[in-house]
Amino acid sequence: MITKTRRSELTLPSRAGYCAPRFDRRVFGIENFGLKAGVLNQKFSIKSTVETNILQEIGLSKGESSVYLALIRLGPTKTGALASKAEISTSKVYKILDKLEKKGLAGHITKGKMMFYSAMEPGRILEYIEEKEKKLAEEKEQVKSLIPLLKVEKSLAGEQDDAIVYRGYKAMFNFYRSILDELKAGGEYYVMSAGYGDNARGVKEFFQNYHTQRTKKKIKVKMLANYETKDTLVPATMVCSEVRFLPKMMASKMMVVFYKKKTFMFLLIKEPIGFLIKSKEVADGFHDYFNALWAMAAKSR
Incomplete structure (x- = not known):
């Protein structure tokens, strides 16, 4: 209820100390x-x-x-x-x-x-986070596959006399032929990220002939191939061998071959380049990594 107030009460006097009505x-x-x-x-x-x-x-x-x-x-x-x-x-x-x-x-x-x-x-924010998580998981797997290569490069500082550089597909073919010359019947070598690279036709022709020769010499191969080659590996690859396939996210153009004290890494690009390292420590390191990947890789049909 509003009470009536005289007009004089609403006017602020000029004298000091006056307080406005409450x-x-x-x-x-x-x-x-x-x-x-x-x-x-x-x-x-x-x-x-x-x-x-x-x-x-x-x-x-x-x-x-x-x-x-x-x-x-x-x-x-x-x-x-x-x-x-x-x-x-x-x-x-x-x-x-x-x-x-x-x-x-x-x-x-x-x-x-x-x-x-x-x-x-x-809600798009959640999708954005999920996309980041997916990308991060892929990057994590890529880093996992990169670490052994970085370790090898780091070790090269003390292994310069035992490292040989290879350039071109012919150089890669020559290395593979040397495996057949060095290993005896019953011998075995290992391959990671096996693939055919950018020159698939010519490389396939070589490997069809190579694996035929390998089988005749009874040399075994244990292979982790890139997923993309699951239906395209040349038939001779599957004889006298064990083959499994890496997950898609772990596919790499860096193929690694090792046996005894030798490790051969070859980047399958338009102008291929690779290097051979003679070091038991390096080969053993890749062997451990190979076994870890082997346990999670899909078996061939």
Whole structure:
């Protein structure tokens, strides 16, 4: 209930020390309005900071996080309003929007001559994380396959006199022929990431003849072939041999052959290059790695 008040009571006198009537804030229900507004602003600021931090932890930059949150709150918008809301210069907004679109977190439409940007559904963030996890798992497997090669390269510093460089497919063929010359009947060698490289036709012809000769000499091979060769290995490969296939994500153009104290690594590219290392330590290291991969590889049919 509002009580009547004389006009003189609402006029602020000029004399010092006078206090305004106590009823004014209570009458209009705004006694704590300033305090409540301050609390709301503080909560919004804290919430915004938390959201930004989470987005940065999953891989977005500070600018990407700010722009994405601004898009969420504004809806379809032009770059000017977006830059203002995100507190980022317009010149930077375009670059950030491009990155967000590539990550699948933002998109745009054109209306007339104007371009409007908007955030994708928030659930897309989970898909983005899942894609990162999948890529990280693939990178982890690639690093696993790279580590033995790096160890070999590191060991070369003390093995320079025992390392021989090979260039071209003919050099690779010559190495394989040397295996047949060195190993006796019942001997065995190992191959990792077996494949045919970019010159598949010529390489296949060589290996069909080579494995025929190997079988005649009763030399065994234990092979981890790239998954892509599962249905294309030349028939002679499967005789007097054990063959398994590496998972797709572990396929490599770096073929490794080892036996006794020799390890031969050959990169099957357009202009192939490889090197032969004579070191029991290196060969033993690859043997251990081979056994680990063998346990997880798929058997040939």
